[in-house]
Amino acid sequence: MRTLFIDREVLSYDEVKKIADSLLAQTPIRPKLGIICGSGLGALADIVEDRTVIPYEKIPGFPVSTVPGHEGKLVIGKLKGKEVVLMQGRAHCYEGYPPQKIAVPVRTMKMMGVQILFVTCAAGGINDSYQVGDIMIIRDHINLAGFAGINPLVGMNDNRFGERFPPMSDAYDRQIRALAKAEAKRMGLDPFVREGVYSMMVGPNFETVTECRLLRLVGADATGMSTVPEVLVARHCGMRVFAMGLISNLVISEYDVDEKANHEEVLETGQKRSKDLQNLVAAMVEKLDLA
Numbered sequence: 001m002r003t004l005f006i007d008r009e010v011l012s013y014d015e016v017k018k019i020a021d022s023l024l025a026q027t028p029i030r031p032k033l034g035i036i037c038g039s040g041l042g043a044l045a046d047i048v049e050d051r052t053v054i055p056y057e058k059i060p061g062f063p064v065s066t067v068p069g070h071e072g073k074l075v076i077g078k079l080k081g082k083e084v085v086l087m088q089g090r091a092h093c094y095e096g097y098p099p100q101k102i103a104v105p106v107r108t109m110k111m112m113g114v115q116i117l118f119v120t121c122a123a124g125g126i127n128d129s130y131q132v133g134d135i136m137i138i139r140d141h142i143n144l145a146g147f148a149g150i151n152p153l154v155g156m157n158d159n160r161f162g163e164r165f166p167p168m169s170d171a172y173d174r175q176i177r178a179l180a181k182a183e184a185k186r187m188g189l190d191p192f193v194r195e196g197v198y199s200m201m202v203g204p205n206f207e208t209v210t211e212c213r214l215l216r217l218v219g220a221d222a223t224g225m226s227t228v229p230e231v232l233v234a235r236h237c238g239m240r241v242f243a244m245g246l247i248s249n250l251v252i253s254e255y256d257v258d259e260k261a262n263h264e265e266v267l268e269t270g271q272k273r274s275k276d277l278q279n280l281v282a283a284m285v286e287k288l289d290l291a
């Protein structure tokens with residue numbers, strides 16, 4: 001087979017299957033729902049019951065998280081009686097992982113039986129009307145990293161994972177977004193819940209003022225350094241996807257001001273909103289049809 005330089009990072013179908021089988025051998029749970037926890041949002045794992053916890057280091061082929069606020073554990077168990085697999089923390093491209101490596105946990109979840117993926121992240125608010133602590137349901141994304149060739153689907157395509165040219169115009173499931181809005185309203189969270197467009201740059205630096213202004217101009221409501229690779233891979237392999245970003249800080253879009261974006265604020269906001277996020281996810285999972 002012709003080799004592209006990134007092929008050494010792409011685990012084959014059989015290799016991913018082997019990881020999935022070894023995880024399933026460690027638990028009686030057969031998850032249909034996968035959840036990825038973003039920066040400071042790992043407390044979502046606290047609402048998972050009957051759990052088996054496996055550190056990423058113990059899963060051959062998994063990228064290991066190296067950033068504060070990402071525990072780096074796979075939690076398999078039950079949430080509101082539904083069988084789930086939850087990633088307590090993720091790896092990012094800026095940690096040195098090629099996006100093809102970020103694909104591994106998502107494809108593993110698919111092979112474990114996951115049909116629906118919930119992706120969460122912390123994000124900097126760009127939209128002028130957003131406030132710190134808002135929850136943004138992601139309606140669409142701009143893959144700015146992709147504009148620079150950073151895309152987990154680059155490389156030889158194995159049709160057993162998914163098709164060569166997957167559509168992405170319907171990446172974020174309309175029905176699940178409607179469910180999220182309905183549940184948020186029922187719980188009185190609607191004043192903090194928005195729906196918007198997420199943009200991804202690789203990071204690890206936060207944006208310059210002019211980059212923030214550019215992102216606003218092209219229609220981004222919030223920005224971060226994750227989520228998009230996972231969503232691309234999940235859609236490629238036919239999962240339904242729901243994603244939401246916690247607006248953990250507001251981007252700095254004025255020149256010559258003293259405020260600076262920082263990871264500590266990102267983690268603090270996550271802590272403050274963790275109960276609301278837990279409740280929203282739990283309410284949604286309770287209502288999800290996971291046949």
Ligand SMILES: O=P(O)(O)O[C@H]1O[C@H](CO)[C@@H](O)[C@H]1O
Pocket residue numbers: 037038039040067090092120121122123203224225226227262263266
């Ligand atoms: O996207 P998550 O993993 O939530 O984390 C976000 O928070 C970190 C920056 O504070 C970056 O990793 C950014 O992507």
